[in-house]
Amino acid sequence: xxxxxxxxxxxxxxxxxxxxxxxxxxxxxxxxxxxxxxxxxxxxxxxxxxxxxxxxxxxxxxxxxxxxxxxxxxxxxxxxxxxxxxxxxxxxxxxxxxxxxxxxxxxxxxxxxxxxxxxxxxxxxxxxxxxxxxxxxxxxxxxxxxxxxxxxxxxxxxxxxxxxxxxxxxxxxxxxxxxxxxxxxxxxxxxxxxxxxxxxxxxxxxxxxxxxxxxxxxxxxxxxxxxxxxxxxxxxxxxxxxxxxxxxxxxxxxxxxxxxxxxxxxxxxxxxxxxxxxxxxxxxxxxxxxxxxxxxxxxxxxxxxxxxxxxxxxxxxxxxxxxxxxxxxxxxxxxxxx
Amino acid sequence: xxxxxxxxxxxxxxxxxxxxxxxxxxxxxxxxxxxxxxxxxxxxxxxxxxxxxxxxxxxxxxxxxxxxxxxxxxxxxxxxxxxxxxxxxxxxxxxxxxxxxxxxxxxxxxxxxxxxxxxxxxxxxxxxxxxxxxxxxxxxxxxxxxxxxxxxxxxxxxxxxxxxxxxxxxxxxxxxxxxxxxxxxxxxxxxxxxxxxxxxxxxxxxxxxxxxxxxxxxxxxxxxxxxxxxxxxxxxxxxxxxxxxxxxxxxxxxxxxxxxxxxxxxxxxxxxxxxxxxxxxxxxxxxxxxxxxxxxxxxxxxxxxxxxxxxxxxxxxxxxxxxxxxxxxxxxxxxxxxxxxxxxxxxxxxxxxxxxxxxxxxxxxxxxxxxxxxxxxxxxxxxxxxxxxxxxxxxx
Ligand SMILES: N[C@@H](CCC(=O)N[C@@H](CS)C(=O)NCC(=O)O)C(=O)O
Numbered sequence: 001x002x003x004x005x006x007x008x009x010x011x012x013x014x015x016x017x018x019x020x021x022x023x024x025x026x027x028x029x030x031x032x033x034x035x036x037x038x039x040x041x042x043x044x045x046x047x048x049x050x051x052x053x054x055x056x057x058x059x060x061x062x063x064x065x066x067x068x069x070x071x072x073x074x075x076x077x078x079x080x081x082x083x084x085x086x087x088x089x090x091x092x093x094x095x096x097x098x099x100x101x102x103x104x105x106x107x108x109x110x111x112x113x114x115x116x117x118x119x120x121x122x123x124x125x126x127x128x129x130x131x132x133x134x135x136x137x138x139x140x141x142x143x144x145x146x147x148x149x150x151x152x153x154x155x156x157x158x159x160x161x162x163x164x165x166x167x168x169x170x171x172x173x174x175x176x177x178x179x180x181x182x183x184x185x186x187x188x189x190x191x192x193x194x195x196x197x198x199x200x201x202x203x204x205x206x207x208x209x210x211x212x213x214x215x216x217x218x219x220x221x222x223x224x225x226x227x228x229x230x231x232x233x234x235x236x237x238x239x240x241x242x243x244x245x246x247x248x249x250x251x252x253x254x255x256x257x258x259x260x261x262x263x264x265x266x267x268x269x270x271x272x273x274x275x276x277x278x279x280x281x282x283x284x285x286x287x288x289x290x291x292x293x294x295x296x297x298x299x300x301x302x303x304x305x306x307x308x309x310x311x312x313x314x315x316x317x318x319x320x321x322x323x324x325x326x327x328x329x330x331x332x333x334x335x336x337x338x
Numbered sequence: 339x340x341x342x343x344x345x346x347x348x349x350x351x352x353x354x355x356x357x358x359x360x361x362x363x364x365x366x367x368x369x370x371x372x373x374x375x376x377x378x379x380x381x382x383x384x385x386x387x388x389x390x391x392x393x394x395x396x397x398x399x400x401x402x403x404x405x406x407x408x409x410x411x412x413x414x415x416x417x418x419x420x421x422x423x424x425x426x427x428x429x430x431x432x433x434x435x436x437x438x439x440x441x442x443x444x445x446x447x448x449x450x451x452x453x454x455x456x457x458x459x460x461x462x463x464x465x466x467x468x469x470x471x472x473x474x475x476x477x478x479x480x481x482x483x484x485x486x487x488x489x490x491x492x493x494x495x496x497x498x499x500x501x502x503x504x505x506x507x508x509x510x511x512x513x514x515x516x517x518x519x520x521x522x523x524x525x526x527x528x529x530x531x532x533x534x535x536x537x538x539x540x541x542x543x544x545x546x547x548x549x550x551x552x553x554x555x556x557x558x559x560x561x562x563x564x565x566x567x568x569x570x571x572x573x574x575x576x577x578x579x580x581x582x583x584x585x586x587x588x589x590x591x592x593x594x595x596x597x598x599x600x601x602x603x604x605x606x607x608x609x610x611x612x613x614x615x616x617x618x619x620x621x622x623x624x625x626x627x628x629x630x631x632x633x634x635x636x637x638x639x640x641x642x643x644x645x646x647x648x649x650x651x652x653x654x655x656x657x658x659x660x661x662x663x664x665x666x667x668x669x670x671x672x673x674x675x676x677x678x679x680x681x682x683x684x685x686x687x688x689x690x691x692x693x694x695x696x697x698x699x700x701x702x703x704x705x706x707x708x709x710x711x712x713x714x715x716x717x718x719x720x721x722x723x724x725x726x727x728x729x730x731x732x733x734x
Contacts, residue, residue, distance in 0.1 A: 085691065089700055092393060112394035113698040144588050146409075146510060151678065151687070152695035156406045160417035163407075171510075171591075172407040173601065174687065176678040184681060187489040188509045189600065191591075231392050 025097055025229070025236035026070070026286050034076045037063035038096035041081035042179070044202040045310040045318070046102055046122075055079045058309040059100040061299045062121060062227055066098065066243050068298035069291045083177055085152035088113045091230060098240055100227040102196060104154045118240040120226040121302075123322035123331050125219035126158050127197040129204060132212050134191060139218035146171040148181040148190035155195050158221040178203060192216075196223045201316045239285050245334035246292045249274060250301035252325055252334070257300035260293055274337050281337055302332065384701060399697050400425075406692055408683045410599055421693050428688030429710065435605045435684060436671040436714075442610035443670060444663075447617025454622045465618065472615035477673055480612050485604040485680040492600070495591045504584045506592045509600065513585040516596035522579035529572035536568070537561035601682040605674065613670045617663060624659035625651060656729040664722035668715050675711075685710060 029035050039060055040047030047057040064074035082090050082101060091099045092114045102124075103109075105117040128147075130136045139162075149156055151174050163170045173190055175181035182203050185193040195203065197215065204210045227244065229237050250256075253271060255263050264275050272278035276289030283289055299305055303325075310318045324330025354360055388395045400422040407417050412430040415423055454465040472480065489509055493499060498508040506513040537560075544557035573580070585595030628651050636646040677684035678691055685707060694703040 085695055088695075088698060092391060108696075109698070111392075114388075114391035114393040144591055144593060146591060148681070151691045156692060157696065160405055160407050164417055169593075170407075171409055173409050173599075173681040174678070174683065174692065175681045176687075176691070180679055180681070184485075184489070187486065188492075188494050189489050189681075232390070 025233050026239060029070060029097055033071075034078050035063060035067045035070065035098070036078045036080060036096045037066075038082045038087055038090055038099035038101055039063070039079040040101045041083060041177075042206075043102060043199055044205055045314060045316040046198065046202065047079075047081075047100070049079070049081070056309070058122065058305055059102065059227075061305050061309065062100045062244070063098065065247060065295045065299045066240060068294045069239070069243050069246075069285075069287055072288070072290075072294045074298035083152070084150055085176065087152075088115055091115055091228065094230070097236075098227055098229050102199060102225050103228060104196075105224045105226055105228075106154060114231050115228050116231050116237060117226050117228045118237055119244040120224040120331075121244060122198060122225040124196045124198050124223040124225050126155055126194060126221040126223055127200050127219055128192045128194045128216045129185075129200045129213050130192045130216060132214050136191075136216070139216050139220065140166070140168075142170065142192060143168040144170065145191035146173060146189070147192045147194055148173050148175065148185040149194055150174075150178045150181045151176055153195065154221065154223065159194055162220045182207065196225070198225075198310065198316070198318060201310075201318060205315050235286060239287070242285060242337075243295060246274070246295055246337070247299075247302040247305065248325065248332050248334035249337060250292060250296050251303040252327070255292075255296055255301060257296055257304060260296045264293060270337075388701070394697065394699055395702070396699075397702060399693075399699060399702070402697075404693070405696070408688055409681070410597075410602060410683050421697070424693055425685075425689050425706075428683060428685035431677075431683050431688070432671070432674055432685040435602065435609070435674050435677070435682065438606045439609035439613065439670055439674070440667050442606060443613040443617055443666070446610055446614035447666075448621050450614055451618035451621025451625070454618060455625055469615045469618050472612050473619075475612075477608070477612050478676055478679060481604060481608040481676055481680050484608040484611075485600065488600045488604045488607070498587070498592060504582075504595070506585055506587075506595075508592070510591050510597065511600050511603070512598040513592045513595040514598070515585065516583040516594070518581035518583050520579040520581055522576040525576045526569055526573050526579065529569045530565075533565045533568040536564045540564070599682075601677070601680055604680055605677060605682045605684075609670055609673060613666055613673075616666050616669075620659050620662040620666065621655075623662075624655035624657075627658045628654045653729065657726075660722060660726045660729055664719060664726075667718050667722070671714050671718065672711060 037060075039055060040057070042048045043057070045057055047055065047059045049055045060079065063077045063079065067077045068074040070076075080090065080096050082096070082099070087099055087101055087103065088109065090096050098118075099115070100121070102122075104124075105120065110116055128139050128142065130142075136142065147159060147170055149159055149172055156172075156174065159170075159172060173181075173184060175184060178195065178199070182193060184190060186207055193200070193203070197219065200215050204213050204215065207213060227240055229240055253274065255271070255274070260275070263271055264277060266272065266275075269278065273281060274292050276282050276291065276293065280289060282291040285291065288294070300308070303320075306320065306323060307313065310316045312319060320328070320330060322331045324332065326333035385395060401420050403417075404419055404421050404424045405417050406424075408415060408424065408427050410431055411427045412434060413423075413427060415427050450465050450468055453461050454469065456462045456465070492507065492509040495508045495510055498506045500506055504515050540555075540561050541557050544555040544560075548554050583594050583596075585592045585597075587593075632650055632654065633646055636650040641649065674684055675686035678687035681687075690703050690707045694700055697703070
């Protein structure tokens with residue numbers, strides 16, 4: 001009987017966990033003195049820790065930007081590595097304050113998981129990687145192939161859709177982590193490995209012989225990746241959303257890590273609003289009015305972050321393409337700060 | 339002298355709340371009510387919280403289209419099937435891998451356990467090394483090892499090894515012709531049932547005859563003959579109602595046929611080699627528990643070594659072996675949930691993994707999965723308990 005009671009108490013306690021705070025995330029973060037950020041356990045260019053535990057990547061720098069906006073200190077972030085499977089539960093249960101981890105914005109995720117996206121920091125699409133020696137040039141040649149994939153992703157579903165709509169056959173082998181899926185592909189279990197094309201570029205580099213593998217030209221899905229938060233806290237959603245927009249607007253207005261101190265002296269009315277020398281835009285978010293100055297000083301603008309982490313001069317060599325600003329032929333567009 | 343009935347000793351009247359029986363009932367009732375209330379509170383609280391957070395709930399998902407594929411399906415399944423069907427596929431895959439592994443683990447375990455007791459020093463040390471090795475390595479590593487070993491030792495599909503009889507071996511698995519059941523096959527099915535019945539009858543008769551007359555019949559041989567012979571005769575008489583779907587070579591892979599995927603092979607080899615180490619220990623303990631005097635007595639009766647083991651030692655050892663075996667079988671079944679790490683589509687991979695992630699309904703999926711494993715455990719325990727009473731000491 002004692003056991004039953006103990007079990008009941010444990011069960012009650014674990015269900016009780018679900019009652020964690022939902023509103024007032026900003027106050028919580030300020031009280032904790034740090035931002036807890038759900039990050040990718042290991043995708044180069046987006047989120048990856050080195051041997052010393054220093055995190056780098058575009059998604060990682062988004063968390064630093066949010067910390068800079070709140071604390072004027074980009075180091076006040078605790079990164080929690082989350083697998084594809086666990087990430088949404090971790091966010092919904094309050095384990096992390098924000099999730100920035102190659103996560104695709106979809107309707108069902110927003111309507112059933114209790115989470116909401118704050119924006120799109122990388123426009124992506126799903127692709128395939130194959131070994132060069134197969135001589136495959138296009139995804140349309142993959143009829144009958146076996147394909148390794150990671151569980152808990154949109155990838156799994158897009159793959160089934162793609163082969164259903166093209167009427168081709170394939171065999172899927174599903175793994176818990178991308179590391180396991182990639183290893184099985186590398187050992188010859190699968191003809192192809194599939195995930196977001198940005199993920200392919202990163203995963204290819206982590207292989208023993210990256211040059212033996214090619215990424216096929218086809219893009220079989222839309223993968224809008226971006227930061228997301230729990231539903232029910234609009235103040236916090238606004239904050240994360242506007243940090244993202246501020247990064248885009250800074251690039252649009254030529255505000256960089258190097259020149260931000262100069263720009264603060266500018267007389268341009270828009271720049272004055274953005275950098276907080278005019279108006280109370282920061283305060284309205286619960287921050288200091290110099291929030292954008294703090295962000296740009298810490299991580300630069302969106303363009304700088306892109307170039308530093310995934311751009312053509314990095315090992316990933318990704319082009320700006322859809323991720324260029326709207327006035328440079330891309331899709332990145334931010335509403336005005338006014 | 340008149341006999342006078344001694345008045346029966348009446349128990350003194352107590353107030354009902356001091357009656358130990360009523361008291362104990364009362365407290366048990368309170369405890370039960372408290373436990374139920376606690377569970378109800380947890381359930382209600384969970385639902386309310388999920389609702390507040392806009393997280394989907396309920397069991398409406400069973401009939402929703404799954405939209406993903408599964409590599410190994412024992413029943414027909416496609417991305418257009420429902421989550422309910424996906425659940426069944428995962429369940430059957432778990433049963434398949436557990437069933438096969440339990441069989442092989444027992445066989446290997448018994449052999450290693452007996453070898454461990456061998457008088458040959460080298461053999462007994464080798465068996466001891468095996469046991470220590472597998473008992474001290476985490477199962478996940480064992481699985482990674484076998485999966486890696488299976489995969490890297492096999493050729494790519496282009497260089498498939500052809501084995502006579504339309505069998506191919508490559509890194510996608512072992513492809514064998516798939517039997518296709520035709521119309522008249524039910525005749526063969528029934529003949530197998532009939533043969534089984536006859537075999538049981540023969541064994542019973544042989545036992546009775548030996549008890550009555552002391553003469554023995556080669557019952558084992560006779561039943562084997564019936565069990566193989568009868569279905570075979572019916573099979574040919576019914577016009578061989580079994581077709582074959584042969585594997586054929588395609589661009590990437592061999593298509594058609596029946597594929598024993600490397601994931602299945604690695605799972606079965608991994609689970610059975612690992613669990614065998616524990617079973618071997620149980621077997622050794624059981625045999626050692628039978629006193630040496632039994633062997634000596636059996637020998638002095640003129641029984642051979644084999645007969646001694648089979649007729650004297652084993653029946654007594656089984657009493658010690660069976661209970662721990664039960665828990666080994668249970669752990670093996672639960673351990674099969676590591677399948678996702680090497681891509682084997684068991685219940686946890688398919689249902690608690692992919693389905694949970696597509697629907698986001700963690701509470702429902704985890705509860706259902708727990709219920710399934712609980713039922714497996716109860717069923718296994720029930721069977722092993724039954725088996726245990728059969729081998730237990732029969733007191734005459
Ligand atoms: N964008 C897709 C896939 C994201 C994803 O999980 N990508 C993989 C492959 S790059 C990953 O990040 N894996 C890292 C890991 O779990 O170890 C989604 O949101 O479902």
